[in-house]
Amino acid sequence: MSIIPTKTKHSHFHKDSPGNVENWKSTLKLKPHLTGWQLPFHISIPTLSVSLSLPSSTSLLRLPFPFPIFSSFFPSFSRVRAMRKPKQLDGTSITRVRSLQVLAALAILYLFLVFFFEFPLLSTRLSLGNANPGPGGGAVAGSFARAVLESAPIRPVRRNHPLSTLDFSKLNTTSSQLHRIAKEAWRIGTKLFKDLNKPQALQAERPNRTEEQCPHSIMLTGAQFSAKGRLMVIPCGLTLGSHVTLIARPYAAHPEYDPKITALREGDKAIMVSQFMFELQGLKTVDGEDPPRILHFNPRLKGDWSKKPVIEMNTCYRMQWGQALRCEGWKSRADEETIDGLPKCEKWIRDDDDRSEESKTSWWLNRLIGRTKKVSIDWPYPFAEEKLFVLTLSAGLEGYHINVDGRHVTSFPYRTGFVLEDATGLSLNGDIDVQSIFAGSLPTSHPSFAPQRQLEMSPEWQALPLPDGPVELFIGILSAGNHFAERMAVRKSWMAGIRKSRDFVARFFVAMHGRKEVNEELKKEADYFGDIVIVPFLDSYDLVVLKTVAICEYGVHAVSAKYIMKCDDDTFVRLESVMSEVRKVPASKSLYIGNINFYHKPLREGKWAVTYEEWPEEDYPPYANGPGYVVSSDIAYYIVSEFENSKLRLFKMEDVSMGMWVEQFNKTLPVEYIHSIRFCQFGCIDDYFTAHYQSPRQMLCMWDKLRAGRPHCCNMR
Known part of the structure; x- marks a missing residue:
């Protein structure tokens, strides 16, 4: 396609006239081309004539651009005419030409609408399409969509949900002692959360705190x-x-x-x-x-x-x-x-x-x-x-x-x-x-990494709004209310690698703390970073299983994830390696992957003793260790459905509970159990999928090593 200027009664330019060429170029702001004059790339085209090369005897057609609204920006184009007159056409040719003109105008209109109105939405959906694209066009489309997303602002079509929508009122208090404890913890936690949202609670002045002295000896x-x-x-x-x-x-x-x-x-x-x-x-x-x-x-x-x-x-x-x-x-x-x-x-x-x-x-x-x-x-x-x-x-x-x-x-x-x-x-x-x-010889000033200064209120660490379509993986991270340092370390380490992705979403799941000042700081943190889901019950170790149910509910209802991963706030995750392992299983199969324990028996004595009332069976079902495991969305949906129908059995050890629920689901649909020791339960091993018991500094150290291409541990194991 080439542009042919047209001659009007107000201008007498000729292509071969050297005196008029410079004026023509300055007026139209065109640049020389081998076959004529070409518009610069950045200029939007107003009313002009467009020539199309056709296979018929008619070599050039003049098609008016269908958007005269832009002519006010470039009035000089309305005065341009062709340098030469086309040949005279008969009636049949004229009809054919008119038809082609109409079709070309409609095609240009369609392309204009697609490019300016539909393409931003299309580019967003491209990144949410096939989770495992082939080696051909899928990769190209994905990279092209990512480039557009980076250059265009992301539309916040769905807000983050700071409060879990899991309905604890349906807990069956007659089924077990744990259910009764959970119902009471939910009642207390709901009251704490309501008090937290009162204006006087948010605006209450803290008592004056004197700066702690740092003695030299x-x-x-x-x-x-x-x-x-x-x-x-x-x-x-x-x-x-x-x-x-x-x-x-x-x-x-x-x-x-x-x-x-x-x-x-x-x-x-x-x-x-x-x-x-x-x-x-x-x-x-x-x-x-x-x-x-x-x-x-x-x-x-x-x-x-x-x-x-x-x-x-x-x-x-x-x-x-x-x-x-x-x-x-x-x-x-x-x-x-x-x-x-x-x-x-x-x-x-x-x-x-x-x-x-x-x-x-x-x-x-x-x-x-x-x-x-x-x-x-x-x-x-x-x-x-x-x-x-x-x-x-x-x-x-x-x-x-x-x-x-x-x-x-x-x-x-x-x-x-x-x-x-x-x-x-x-x-x-x-x-x-x-x-x-x-x-x-003690320090006489507070250290820079003091607990009261653990949060870095920087937009760099804020979560994006939830995507407007399904995602491949949702990661629920269990955390306690006062684990400010652990959450900040996760944001600055492995979570930073997925923050801008439209295929992965990660959120912290936190219950209410017994101390009011901790809850106030938690609320501020949740409002600023947008990556915390508050589960409204009073936190305790025996009720961690409720957070796991809340993770499943959020994963299937809030983000529509294909897979749901659960981990702890002291777990470092190599997300790409985890997903490579997950993608080995066909998408049509139900999946349960982690460091799976088989034929484990409950401890009946000691600190972690389990009574026969809590677990009457002699063996636990096969279960993946709690620091990191992945389930498919159909399993998560089953768990939420059973909970909402007051049929879900709860056990104080959340990882054993998940194994129990998967075993029940496996009776109706077969589940693919995948075991790997690289989901490390006790610390870290080289070439890990997940590493547990990592302190905040170890998290940052492991992230530095991972970015350098070395998935190595930062401890002495």
């Missing part, structure tokens, strides 16, 4: 330390160069009938134990939970399973212990990494050490080098029953260093996710009599 006597529950509070944590000095005396060994650090031999009734635990704890990290052990230092004078005196060091986050470092009397190998130039373990005299290797070494040194080896002193185990000791812990560049009675005993490296500034408490437990304790 703290000293407590043994009596003062005991009066404080054997806990020293360090308001602003530790910093590089901080040190803690302890003067104490271990108690004599005593019999234990249920020892924790060894097992009783057959016929033994008790074992003699003497040990103590020196711990740095993160008291301000999370309210209402066991604080993380940033450093666990455990000398075992007697009672260890090895029958030898040892020193064990470790870290713990949410009751999940890391890999222990044990010093058993042997010095660390020369090729092993050091901590600030110091070995992890020093040598001490052992009862089974015949020193034969050392004698051989000395003999070869004397024979080959001709001089004696440097004289060394053999030290006993640094702690003894009923004997006073002075222990000093110092914070170095690479880790903690512990000296006892003036000599270095052990060093422990810093671990990712456990940092000095979070060490706001020091506790001592076990068989030890504390004389005094002193902490010095």
Whole structure:
């Protein structure tokens, strides 16, 4: 198609006239072309004549553009005529030409309407089409649609839903004790949420809080330390160069009938134990939970399973212990990494050490080098029953260093996710009599990563409105009201990779907290970020299963997802790897994928005991571990339907509940069970799908590694 200017009575331009060419070009703002003059790309075409090359004898046709409304922008086009006259046509040809003109005008009108009115909606739907496009046109269409979406504003056709629409009034309180507890928790939680939305609650002034002081040093006597529950509070944590000095005396060994650090031999009734635990704890990290052990230092004078005196060091986050470092009397190998130039373990005299290797070494040194080896002193185990000791812990560049009675005993490296500034408490437990304790060289200002400053109110982390069509995957993330740091870490790590996607949606599911100020902060967070769904019941561990039902309800009703994934706020998710595993199963099949447990039995004793009233069966059904699993939408719809009809059986362990519901669904429609250990339950493994028990700092560390193409862990496992 080419543009032919037309001559009018007001202008006498000629294409071959050099004097008029420049005026013509300046008037029409055209640029030279090999076959004539071509309009610049950015100019919208007003009223003009359009020529079409036809296969018939008629070479050129002049078709008026059907939108004269644009002629006011380019009045010069109304004065343009063709440089040459077309040939005279007979009646049949004229009729044919007129028909072609009408068809061409209709085609141009159709293209105009499609491009300017339908294309934005079409581009949105392209990204929501086939979840697994083929290698051909699907990929091209998807990339083209994404380009248009990035250049055009997204229409907020559906708002986010900040409150779960799950109807708890249908809970059958006569079916079980858990149902009755859930109904009461819903009643209390609903009242808390209503009070939260009252204007006076949102605008109430907080009491004046004085800024907590950061002392340079703290000293407590043994009596003062005991009066404080054997806990020293360090308001602003530790910093590089901080040190803690302890003067104490271990108690004599005593019999234990249920020892924790060894097992009783057959016929033994008790074992003699003497040990103590020196711990740095993160008291301000999370309210209402066991604080993380940033450093666990455990000398075992007697009672260890090895029958030898040892020193064990470790870290713990949410009751999940890391890999222990044990010093058993042997010095660390020369090729092993050091901590600030110091070995992890020093040598001490052992009862089974015949020193034969050392004698051989000395003999070869004397024979080959001709001089004696440097004289060394053999030290006993640094702690003894009923004997006073002075222990000093110092914070170095690479880790903690512990000296006892003036000599270095052990060093422990810093671990990712456990940092000095979070060490706001020091506790001592076990068989030890504390004389005094002193902490010095402490920071005099609050750390930058204080819990009260965990949320970053930046539009970068805000969620997009819900898409106007179905999505491939909905991710429900279980969280507690006071887990502000965990949610922020998820937003800034793996959730950032799906925030702009139209195929994936992720939301946090949070219940009401017992403290009003926590709920107020939660409401502000939910209003700002738009990625929190509040489930209106008073939160407790036994009722976490209600959040899982709420995730299923949201996934099938609010977003119409093809698959629903459930995970925790301390779970790191490699979404593309998870979806690659999911897509291996045909879309027509029902799916249940995760780290599946088979033939597990309920514990009848201990902290996690399950009574026969709660679970009368001897075995659990096959179930995927709770930190991360995926179900197809038909399973989720079945769960919601059973709940709404008051037929859904609830159990306090949400992952077992899901396994129970899937087993029931499997009786009517076959379910594809997919097991993979890469949905890691205890921590992290390389090439993971999901990694559990990850602290906020570990989340950010793993995200940095994943963006660099290395799906590696950021802990010592």
